[in-house]
Structure formats: C-alpha cells, structure tokens
Amino acid sequence: MSKTTALSLSERYADICRRAADGDPSARAIKIITEAVIEDKIHIDQLRLISDVNKKDGPIAAYELFLKFYQQPQQEGPALTAM
16 A cells, blocks of 8 residues: 555544544444454455345345444355345
8 A cells, every 4th residue: 555545544534533433323333344344343345244234135234234243253265144
C-alpha cells in the first residue's frame, strides 16, 4: 500500500471516528464493522455477505447477520454460514 493510500485511509477512518463520536449512527456502524474486521472478529467474505444482505433485505437484516458472525467463535478460515 502506498503512503498516499495509507494516509487517505487513515484520514477517512479518523473522519468516521469523529462523526461516530458526534452521534452519527451510520458512522458508528461503519466504525464498529471496521474494528470487527481489523480485530479478525469477522472475515472479509462475511463482510461481503453482510453487504449483499444489506442491498437485498435492508440494514436490519444486515445488522442481524453481522451480529451472528460477530458472536460466533472464530474457526480456521472464514465461516460462511449465512442466513
């Protein structure tokens, strides 16, 4: 990753954190999901499934799927048991 890309991502994440601290619910959700990926509590494939569910069934269904993935114990490799 180039320094420019890393700086851009860092600035965008800092902006999300500021907005989350100000009470923006969308920014709070993005921050929580980003931290879950960084901490390996959900895998990128699971994140893609969450995104697909959000597009198809809406944010409540996506949130429920996120919680399901977040709460399950992590196994070797991504556990892709969706819906």
